[in-house]
Amino acid sequence: MNVITVELGARSYPIYLGEGVLPELKRVLQGMGVGGAVAIVTDTNVGPLYAEQTEALVREAGLKPVTCVMEAGEAGKRLAQIDFLCGEFLAGGLDRSSCVVALGGGVVGDVAGFAAASFMRGIPFVQIPTTIVAQVDSSVGGKTAVNHASGKNIIGAFHQPSAVIIDMTLLATLPDRELKAGLAEAIKHGIIADEGLFAHLESNAPAILNKDLAALELPIRRSCEIKGAVVAADEREGGVRANLNYGHTFGHGIEAATAYSRFLHGEAVALGMCAAGFLSLDLGLVGIDFLERQRACLAAYGLPTAWSEIPVDATLAAMKHDKKVRAGTMKFVVADRMGHVVHRTDVTEAQARAALESLRTEG
Ligand SMILES: NC(=O)c1ccc[n+]([C@@H]2O[C@H](COP(=O)([O-])OP(=O)(O)OC[C@H]3O[C@@H](n4cnc5c(N)ncnc54)[C@H](O)[C@@H]3O)[C@@H](O)[C@H]2O)c1
Ligand SMILES: [Zn+2]
Structure with missing residues (x-):
């Protein structure tokens, strides 16, 4: 134990x-x-x-x-x-x-x-x-x-x-769809804080999807350690706790624009991470290899990485509403390398839109 x-x-x-x-x-x-x-x-x-x-x-x-x-x-x-x-x-x-x-x-x-x-x-x-x-x-x-x-x-x-x-x-x-959706959050923990965790998830997808507990133990343990450390540093989300929102600004927008009925939360977050990855690329923080690595890992877990019919306007509107209620400015968590994220408040609406548009086509 x-x-x-x-x-x-x-x-x-x-x-x-x-x-x-x-x-x-x-x-x-x-x-x-x-x-x-x-x-x-x-x-x-x-x-x-x-x-x-x-x-x-x-x-x-x-x-x-x-x-x-x-x-x-x-x-x-x-x-x-x-x-x-x-x-x-x-x-x-x-x-x-x-x-x-x-x-x-x-x-x-x-x-x-x-x-x-x-x-x-x-x-x-x-x-x-x-x-x-x-x-x-x-x-x-x-x-x-x-x-x-x-x-x-x-x-x-x-x-x-x-x-x-x-x-x-x-x-x-646990039903398979719930298993996969939950793993999106473990993948997120790898992207924001631990390249080793990401690599483990990348190379053990079949065993993990088979609920092999020996393979599942590390993602669960590292996720608890990462989230626990973030919470210990910032219990009420003044700063570093926001790292946990990687993929969530876009993901929440997608959930709201689809009345929380089309995707499970983790599935929307998978799409949201693809959009956040595109934005990271657009801001010049990562290369195309980062985006492809992230996409391949999500796909290996059967998570969505593209959505040809994404309602971009409705999603953007929901994101702005979400942020207006909470903070005033649109704040994005973006990656600057695998295992590390930064916060940006200078993202234009056109850039956010382009990130959502990128979900229309796979890869
Ligand atoms: N407090 C937080 O920090 C935080 C973080 C992330 C998500 N959330 C919240 O968590 C909720 C989503 O949680 P979830 O994805 O666990 O959904 P859930 O609790 O609805 O569980 C998903 C489904 O699986 C079933 N289920 C649960 N465990 C099972 C098991 N072992 N075997 C068979 N069936 C099982 C449930 O009955 C349910 O039908 C959302 O409301 C979200 O807002 C909170
Ligand atoms: Zn989440």
Whole structure:
């Protein structure tokens, strides 16, 4: 088992990573000194697969499990869910000494985390991520949220978990499309911070797509280390945390322009990284070899690298809206070599448009 620490002073926490490490939950709960009831928040897909094992571990820790099942999928990420969960917590006997266990993908983690941040002004929570997205990205970093009708992740809080338990064996049941989309985020971590990670992903695609845990371990571990270090340096996204947004300014635009229905997040990010790579080339920061290497790696994971019908105007409009709401200027994360990115605020609309247009043709 690997133990990675996210260094946040008094709020530092461990990430336990390995095969069959779910039983660590018992020790984690005992170490947290929680009392009484523990809420296990999960969804309608993950609950039937893994809730029973998790409940047994809570009981072994001398605590009472209260399992709360949300509908699976992004639609469940709404404020009404927090109201529902808090009702379940109260009915199950949770109080200020209790804790929440998030058992599921990024949706469950974000919702359960926000419920834990809000219930009785905040109780601790533990993440047990069950998708690649959650294992390499969302379970680490303390961002919790639900969506609002006007946008994603509008209502939320920073609430760091007390521990993250990543049991890679839980991925056995993950659908292939979810696996591939999640790996886009691991590829992103390689591009922004670690050429070695990128090279591993580049040369082990068949094994990784086959869910060979020996090959998957490094991408998950390095992703947690990279994200953990970025979060430790910049918990609330004033500076370096924005590196994690490589491919996301374009990707979010594509998701919004397609009403979040055509692509999974990781698929939109794959396209977004191709656009960000083109922009990096256009700015003279990288050569064509960088762009081709990135494209080939994404393609090896069955991720989209071109989209002939991309609605460029709608995507640009969504990107501008996204940025207007948040920051005022369009800020782009671009690569200046494999394993390193920089921020640019001097990108013209014509350059952003050209980057999106580049997605019309493959390669
Ligand atoms: N907080 C953050 O920093 C952060 C970062 C990235 C993404 N996110 C959020 O994460 C969400 C996406 O997460 P996701 O991709 O994990 O989606 P998800 O939670 O919807 O999971 C994807 C699907 O896989 C199913 N599933 C999960 N684990 C499974 C397993 N082991 N076996 C079988 N089925 C399984 C789920 O029920 C769901 O249908 C988005 O809402 C996004 O905004 C948050
Ligand atoms: Zn992402």
